[in-house]
Amino acid sequence: MSVLRMPTPLRSYVDDQKEIEINAASVSEALQELTGRYPQLKRHLFDDSNQLRPFVNLFLNGEDVRNLQGADTPLTESDILMIVPSIAGGW
Amino acid sequence: MTLEIPSDVLRQIHAHGEASYPLEGAGLLLGRASPAGRKVLELLPLANDFEPDQRHRRYRLDPLDLMQAEDEADERGLDIVGIFHSHPDHPPEPSDYDLEWSLPFYSYVITSVYTGKAEGSRSWRLEQDRRVFQEEEIILTEGSKENQ
Numbered sequence: 265m266s267v268l269r270m271p272t273p274l275r276s277y278v279d280d281q282k283e284i285e286i287n288a289a290s291v292s293e294a295l296q297e298l299t300g301r302y303p304q305l306k307r308h309l310f311d312d313s314n315q316l317r318p319f320v321n322l323f324l325n326g327e328d329v330r331n332l333q334g335a336d337t338p339l340t341e342s343d344i345l346m347i348v349p350s351i352a353g354g355w
Numbered sequence: 356m357t358l359e360i361p362s363d364v365l366r367q368i369h370a371h372g373e374a375s376y377p378l379e380g381a382g383l384l385l386g387r388a389s390p391a392g393r394k395v396l397e398l399l400p401l402a403n404d405f406e407p408d409q410r411h412r413r414y415r416l417d418p419l420d421l422m423q424a425e426d427e428a429d430e431r432g433l434d435i436v437g438i439f440h441s442h443p444d445h446p447p448e449p450s451d452y453d454l455e456w457s458l459p460f461y462s463y464v465i466t467s468v469y470t471g472k473a474e475g476s477r478s479w480r481l482e483q484d485r486r487v488f489q490e491e492e493i494i495l496t497e498g499s500k501e502n503q
Binding site for chain 1 (some may be wrong): 362379381388405409412413414415416418419421422427429434438440442443445449452453455457458459460461463484485497
């Protein structure tokens with residue numbers, strides 16, 4: 265089991281859990297498993313085209329998965345995958 | 356739906372917007388959230404990490420700063436209840452860009468700063484369907500409302 269850590273604004277969609285155990289072989293599998301278990305979370309992570317929203321960052325053991333193998337990055341039992349939003353805006 | 360802010364904290368938000376002018380300034384609102392309401396207790400100003408030539412109209416916070424702030428808030432028993440940012444020479448209303456990049460739960464406090472002077476703040480929360488913001492009332496505590 266890997267651990268998936270949720271940011272504060274999304275915890276209400278996962279029964280107010282900060283950390284969730286996920287049985288997945290890759291980052292994309294972990295997200296599928298997560299949104300399958302908590303369907304109301306999906307619209308905040310993925311857009312209408314099922315693409316990951318631009319503000320969603322994924323850090324595996326502190327490393328941005330974009331610098332690894334992206335969604336195909338493999339997961340092992342001791343891994344911690346964090347969802348960290350980019351906060352942005354403007355007029 | 357309300358957001359309690361001590362008047363001195365709102366003054367700090369305005370001062371940060373003025374100091375950042377003509378660029379956008381931003382940071383986190385730390386406090387406590389409960390079903391009964393939410394209160395801001397302190398600010399955590401952060402660097403505007405957007406590309407330099409767009410910082411007069413855009414802000415972005417480094418996700419690593421957010422990750423660290425969330426850990427520190429957890430250790431202190433606080434929540435990140437919202438985000439504050441300034442709109443230089445524009446009204447304190449969320450834009451389409453704000454909508455696209457926003458998350459539910461957070462209170463988004465926007466301060467308009469005209470020619471270097473903060474002129475008012477309003478607070479907004481994203482609806483669950485992500486289509487619109489709803490305004491929430493700012494309740495000033497421990498002071499007058501003259502700076503709202």
